[in-house]
Each structure stands twice: as structure tokens, then as C-alpha cells.
Amino acid sequence: MFRATPSTGRKNAAHFSAPYRGVRLQREIVKFQLEKFNRNISEEELIDDLKKSFETLRKNSISFSFRSYSEIGKFSSSTISTRFGSWNKALEAAGIEVMEEKNISDVGLFLNLENVWVILGRQPVTRDMVKPLSKYSSHTYSERFGSWRKALSSFVDYINEEEPPISQEIIQETPTTKSIKRRTSRNISDRMRFRILSRDGFTCQSCGASPIKERGVELHVDHVLPWSKGGETEESNLQTKCKQCNLGKGNAFNQ
Numbered sequence: 083m084f085r086a087t088p089s090t091g092r093k094n095a096a097h098f099s100a101p102y103r104g105v106r107l108q109r110e111i112v113k114f115q116l117e118k119f120n121r122n123i124s125e126e127e128l129i130d131d132l133k134k135s136f137e138t139l140r141k142n143s144i145s146f147s148f149r150s151y152s153e154i155g156k157f158s159s160s161t162i163s164t165r166f167g168s169w170n171k172a173l174e175a176a177g178i179e180v181m182e183e184k185n186i187s188d189v190g191l192f193l194n195l196e197n198v199w200v201i202l203g204r205q206p207v208t209r210d211m212v213k214p215l216s217k218y219s220s221h222t223y224s225e226r227f228g229s230w231r232k233a234l235s236s237f238v239d240y241i242n243e244e245e246p247p248i249s250q251e252i253i254q255e256t257p258t259t260k261s262i263k264r265r266t267s268r269n270i271s272d273r274m275r276f277r278i279l280s281r282d283g284f285t286c287q288s289c290g291a292s293p294i295k296e297r298g299v300e301l302h303v304d305h306v307l308p309w310s311k312g313g314e315t316e317e318s319n320l321q322t323k324c325k326q327c328n329l330g331k332g333n334a335f336n337q
């Protein structure tokens with residue numbers, strides 16, 4: 083693939099947006115020329131340069147992307163994509179986490195943190211934040227919130243925020259043609275779910291199973307009186323159950 087490379091070094095510096103200025107450019111200053119065919123370059127060389135660039139960018143707290151690699155990489159991002167089939171496949175081959183950190187919403191980060199927390203049954207520490215358990219590294223959280231500690235405290239604020247009030251009453255049609263007015267929807271919000279799990283100490287309220295004691299225990303939050311039978315989705319009617327106990331119970335309310 084032909085690609086014209088811009089000529090001077092000075093121009094380059096001005097061309098970089100602010101976050102790039104601290105990065106020492108590895109690219110040689112070259113006269114205007116067409117880029118060489120990269121056909122003879124081995125995949126190892128491409129991977130090496132991807133890794134090197136990834137480290138350089140990471141040290142400067144810049145997300146690794148198609149665009150940021152283009153700024154400092156020895157090869158063009160499109161050359162890399164072509165060779166590996168896609169940009170993401172190239173990153174995979176280089177063992178670089180595929181993350182579009184800038185596009186993840188805070189809520190997306192909170193949901194991931196919540197998920198890790200629930201799987202562990204305890205507050206995660208930075209070394210827990212690795213794949214496959216966590217989709218995003220602790221670095222991503224520190225970058226977004228200022229520090230890991232601040233990320234945790236923002237998460238707690240998020241969890242404790244009041245739910246938006248339900249604006250209209252839900253009328254549930256039952257087989258007996260009697261309509262029941264509902265105050266809450268059946269759906270348990272992620273925040274409420276987390277609050278219940280936390281209240282119950284991440285422990286099944288029927289059998290005592292907990293991921294803290296046994297890895298792999300899956301916890302659910304369940305209505306005590308089923309919603310279909312008039313039970314509301316509120317903290318007093320919710321409880322933590324392990325998957326086994328919850329599936330065993332189903333919808334048969336007979337306590």
C-alpha cells in the first residue's frame with residue numbers, strides 16, 4: 083500500500099494534539115517519500131513495534147488506538163490491519179488488550195466493576211482487575227477517576243444514588259382479568275441488586291453459599307414474594323440467593 087509520509091519533523095510536532103507532545107517520537111525524520119512496501123517485514127517485527135508503541139503510549143497515559151499508533155508507530159496502522167486481517171486481530175496477536183477506553187461510559191465502567199465485585203464477593207483490589215475477570219484494567223479506572231481509590235468511591239456514590247421515581251403506575255393484567263396496580267416494575271436495577279448483595283454480605287440467604295468461601299458461586303437477587311404474585315421490587319422484598327437455591331425455588335412461593 084502506498085502512503086505518503088509528511089516531510090519535516092517540526093511540522094510533526096505542531097501537528098500532534100496536546101497529549102502527544104510529551105511522547106518522544108521514534109519515527110525518524112525523513113524527506114518526503116512514499117512508504118516502502120511492507121511485504122517483507124515479518125509479523126514479529128510488526129508485533130514488536132505494536133508492543134513498543136503500546137508501552138510508550140501507556141507511559142504517557144495515552145490510549146492505544148489505530149490513530150495514536152499512526153502517530154508514533156514505525157508502520158502505518160492500515161498496513162498492520164491489512165497484514166493481520168483487522169486492527170483488533172493485530173492487537174490480539176500482540177497480546178494488547180483491545181479496549182476503546184475513551185468510549186466506555188462511566189456507567190459501563192461501574193457495571194464492570196460491579197460484576198467483578200459480585201463474582202469475587204468482596205471489594206476488588208487493582209490486581210483483580212485483569213482479564214478475563216475484568217474487561218477493563220485498574221489503569222483505565224485510575225485514568226478516568228484520578229486514582230483507583232477515587233474510582234471505588236465514585237462507584238459507591240453511583241450505587242447509592244436514588245433510583246429515578248417511576249412516573250406512571252404499572253397495571254398488570256392477570257389471568258383472572260383482575261388488574262393489579264403495581265408500584266414498582268419487575269426489573270431489579272443493577273444498583274438495587276448490588277445494594278441487596280452487599281446488605282446480605284454476598285451470601286445466599288438460604289444455604290449460606292458465597293463466592294468468598296467458594297470460587298464460582300453465582301449469586302442472584304430474587305423477590306421473596308414473587309412479583310407476579312404482587313410482590314414489589316423493593317429492598318424489603320428482595321434477597322440474595324445462590325443460583326442453585328434460586329433455580330430450585332422457581333416461582334413456587336410456598337413458605
Ligand SMILES: [Zn+2]
Pocket residue numbers: 286287288289290291323324325326327328
Ligand atoms: Zn443457596
